[in-house]
Amino acid sequence: MSRTTDSIGHWEDLETWLSVATDSLLPKAAETLRHQTQDQLDDNIANLMKQDPSQSYSHKELAKITGSLSHTLIATLKLSDRHAAHLQQELTRAQRRVEQLELEAQERQEGHDEVEQGAEEEITRLKETLAAAIQEMERGKADHADLSSKLQYAEQLLEKAKADFRDKNGRIKALETHLDESRNEISRLTLQLDYIKEKSDSIREELRHAYELRPEPTRTRRAPVSPLPSRTGSPVPRLTREQKGEGAVLKHSPTPSEEPYLTTKLRELAPASHRASHGLDLKDLDKLARNIGKFTPSVPGSQDVQAYLQDVDFHLEMRLNVTDKDRLYLLRTTASLEKMLAVHANCPL
Incomplete structure (x- = not known):
């Protein structure tokens, strides 16, 4: 009798612990199940098992x-313990009887044969009742063991869910x-x-001013060749502006003294300017360059230029959002170094 009472107290302690653990997920779950019958609890288990595992x-x-x-399961176990306690009480009363x-x-x-016969019948009936009670108690023990295994499995699933939650939380922190x-x-x-x-x-502004400030070279006097022209010393062709506003055009091809200076400036400015802003994608520009083909003029400024x-x-007019950076990229891709030095001013830096 004391063992059954201890079992009921054990399930109540476990129910209290589980209520605290799942209070944020299942509020008032224990109070809702406390007064349900065995049939209602069985229906709850059946509804849970209908979900796809x-x-x-x-x-x-x-x-x-x-x-x-x-x-x-805890509520079912408590009902089973109460039923087992009730059967134990009936068994005790039957034994006493x-x-x-x-x-x-x-x-x-x-002196009382008839009474003895009735007593024997009563004893037989009580023995049958006792046997039925014992069988019922055995079934209750089997149900108790089955519910205990199910509860253990549910606890394992809960631990797995907690581990998954901790793992996902760690991944989220790593991604953050x-x-x-x-x-x-x-x-x-x-x-x-x-x-x-x-x-x-x-650098673009400095180069533009350098072109504008350099005078035209005279035919009677030739300036000495310098590897790096200064801003006012070395002869650099004067620039003119076309009516279309496409930029300045060199009147003649650059001198050998200008070539290293212009080549260095183009290498410094063109990639950065192109990365800064252009209307077309690099793939589209490369495709246009393949259609135009490599160009190497014999005389800069001639009709073929x-x-x-x-x-x-013509190829750029067929595209939208074309910028001067796109035009400069095509000129650098499709023309030779001499061509770049000759038409560099046509594409504003």
């Missing part, structure tokens, strides 16, 4: 399912850290790009 549940849904199943009847039968055996590092790297690259743009603008420029403009 092979389906992928989130950790919160899995915790709700296992929590509901645990509360239902049998003992009492046996004593009465022994006392009245000699990686995202912050990527944002910092983007900010650093943005600042570096702004610095390169400012430096490129300064003009035809080459018209061919470039």
Whole structure:
């Protein structure tokens, strides 16, 4: 009798612990199941088992399912313990009744045959009742063992859900850290790009002023050749502006002293300017370059140069959002170094 009472107290302690653990997911679950009958609890278990076990549940849904199943199993175990206690009480009363009847039968055996016969029938009936009670108690023990195994399985599922939750939480934190590092790297690259743009603008302005300030070379006097022309010393062709506004055009091809200087400036400015802003994608520009073909003029400024420029403009007119950076990229890709030095001013830096 004391063992049954201890079992009921054990299930109540477990129910209290489980209620605290699943309070955020299943509020008032224990109070709802406390007053349900065995049939209602069996219906709850049947409804839970209707869900597809092979389906992928989130950790919160899995915790709700296992929590509901645990509360239902605990309530069922408590009912089983109460029923077993009731059967134990009936068994005790039956045993006492049998003992009492046996004593009465022994006392009245000699003079009360009829009473003895009735007592024997009562004893037989009580023995049958006792056997039925024992069988019922055995079934209760089997049900108790089955519910205990189900509760253990539910606890394992709950632990698995907690482990999955901790793993996913760790992955989320790692991704957040990686995202912050990527944002910092983007900010650093943005600042570096702004610095390169400012430096490129300064060099473009310096080169433009250098072209404008250099006088035309005279035919009677030739300036000495210098590997790096200064801003006012070395002869550089004067620039003129066309009516179309496409940029300045050199009146003659650059001298050998200008070639290293212009080549260095083009290498510094053209890639950065092109990366800064252009209307077409690099793949589209490369495709146009293949259609135009490589061009190497024999005499800069001749008619074939003009035809080459018209061919470039024709292909660019078929595209939207074309910028001067796109035109400069095509000229660098499709023309030779001599051509680039000759028509460099046609594409504004």
